[in-house]
Amino acid sequence: MENNNNSNSNSNHEKQKLHAILVVLPQQGHVIPFVHLAIKLASKGFSITFINTDHIHHKITLSNATVLEDGGDIFVEARKKYSGLDIEYVTITDGLPLEFDRSLYHDQWRGATTYCFPAHLELAVSKIVRSRPLVPCCLVADSYFVWASKLASKFGLFHVSFWTENAMVLDIYFHRHLLKENGHIGPGSSVRKGSIDYIPGIKSLNRTDLTSYLQEEDLTAFHPQYNFQALDDTRRAHFILGNTVQELEADTITAVEAHVPFYAIGPLFPPGFTKMPVATSLWAEFDCTLWLDSKPPSSVLYVSFGSYAHISKEELEEIANGIKLSGVNFLWVIRPDMVSSDDPDPLPDGFRDEVRDRGMIVPWTCQKAVLSHRAIRGFLTHCGWNSTLESIWCEVPLLCFPLLTDQFTNRKLIVDDWKVGCNLCEVKPVKKEEVMRKIKDLISGTIGCELHKRIKGIKQMLHDAVTIEGSSEENVDRFIKELKIAIQKK
Incomplete structure (x- = not known):
């Protein structure tokens, strides 16, 4: 009888949809790939509950009033466009008032996501789990949360960590004890002095290639300690999904897999690249198409330092x-x-x-839309x-x-490993004369031509990975298969 019951249970699991609760870190750079992940998993047959914060939802609805009516569900259009998507949208408070300036008072905001947000999330997850008592379930949480494994364990969920950065940063954090032992x-x-050549999966890097928090001498400060706790929690996950490409970081991914099963499923872009089926922008987007149309092909420098990092x-x-002295055409996002x-x-x-x-x-x-326009030749970026x-x-x-966090490691990959970019300045502080020279070289010099040739090969790797038989698509399917096996064994 016992074997028959187990057989029936396994059969029921096979018939039921897998249910995943997705919890996104409340920053635009994390919301975007999380939304794409939700659609990807839903298209593979998952039932998704997507949990956003009230604050991020409020900013999205204010900035996309023509898209979202009555402050509604951000996945409405996606469901219309892709039939069969089973995505429920839930918002909860992060513990702070909507009007609180999280950019100006960053430490207070981080404290709220550490100590206040989990209490509200636990109540939400409790309700969700009670409403689906027989459905196999997992918690897919951003790797920069410190409490995900504890929450998943409390409700008997599989903990899937979603890593939104390159695998090299994860590998570095997993082996930070080696950095400490070697005085780096x-x-x-x-x-x-000296290069770092002892981290598994990484041939060599410099101390300046580490994330900004690892470059701080006082590692007892709040932000380094928060990241250490988050990445230690990630090591306790059952699975890690990564927004990177197997072929780009093969050795590094192998080193990470020695600790936790890792699935490179990136790049997570919407079909058609520019045709975003879900509103995710926290600010109203200005349409620059007409202005770009008026410029010659490959003549414009695009400048943006992202949605989060600050600059002095x-x-x-x-x-x-430096931009003024260069004389080039430019489009600059000044947040x-x-x-x-x-x-x-x-x-x-x-x-x-x-x-x-x-x-x-x-x-x-x-x-x-800007990067895909024919007028754009180069991108001055925070990385x-x-x-x-x-x-x-x-x-x-x-x-x-680079300005903050993983951006210094991204720069190493861009400039030193893949050779698809160059440094704005070799040594800080940045000076206008060097900025002028570097911009001219990128837009109309031989360096720009060489970089453009090299980037085609790297782009092809990204393109191949997301085809039907590509590594990223295969890795998504492999993750689902191995999650089902783990559920049957539970």
Whole structure:
């Protein structure tokens, strides 16, 4: 009888849809790939519950009023476009008022996601699990949450960690004990010389290629400690899904897989690349198409430092003056809080008037649409991972100016390993004269031509990975198969 019951149970699991609760880190750079992941899993037969914060949902609905009616479900259009998608949309508070400036008071916001948000999430997950008592279920949480394995364990869920960055950063964090033993992180590490050639899966890197938090000498500070706790929690996950490509980081992924099963399923883009079926922008997007249409092919520098990182006023002024001296056409995204929420227009006095004939400055735009436009020749970027993948997909060489977190490691891959970009400045502080030279070289010099040739090969790897028989598609299917096996064994 016992064997028959187990057989019937396994049979029921096979017939039932797998249910995944997705919990996204409340930042735009994480929301975008999480939305694509939700659609990808739903298209593979999963029933999805997507949990967003009230604050992120509020910003999305304000910025996309013409798309979302009555502040509604962000997946409405996706369900219309792709029939059969089973995605439920839920929002909960992160513990802070909607009007609270999370950009200006970042530490308080991070504290709320650590100590307040989990309580609200636990109540939501409890209700969701009770409503589906017989459905096999897993919790898919951002790798930068510190409580995911504990929450999954409490409700008997499989813990799937979603890693939104490159595999090299994950590998570095998993082996940070080696960095500490060799004196490359922690007190006195800033004067440590020599390359780092002892991390499994990574041939060599410099201390300046580590994430910004690992470059801090005081690793007892809040942000390094938070990241350490989050990545230690990720090591306790049953599975890790990564927004990267197997062929791009094969050795590094192998090193990560020694700790946790890892599935490279990137790049996670919408079908058609620019045709986004879900509104995710936290700011109203300005349409730059007509202005770009008026410029010659391959003549425009696109400048954006992403949705989250900040830049000092001094650095921004040097970059602005370097752009002015270069004489090139440019499209520049100046986010209202890029320097500070208290300084909505940090550009040098008179800059806008002086470059009016060849420059367009907007607070936000659709980056995919810009990068895929024929007029764009180069991308001056903070090296965010989404921006890196999007630029490579569009065969646009990168001019790198990393600011925070994984961006320094992304720069290493872009410039040193894949050779599809170059540094804006070799040594900080950045100076306008060097900015001018680097921009000219990228837009109209031999360096730009060489980078453009190389990036085609890397783009082909990304393209091949997401085809029906590509590695990323195969890895998604392999993850689903192995999750089902784990459920049957449970």
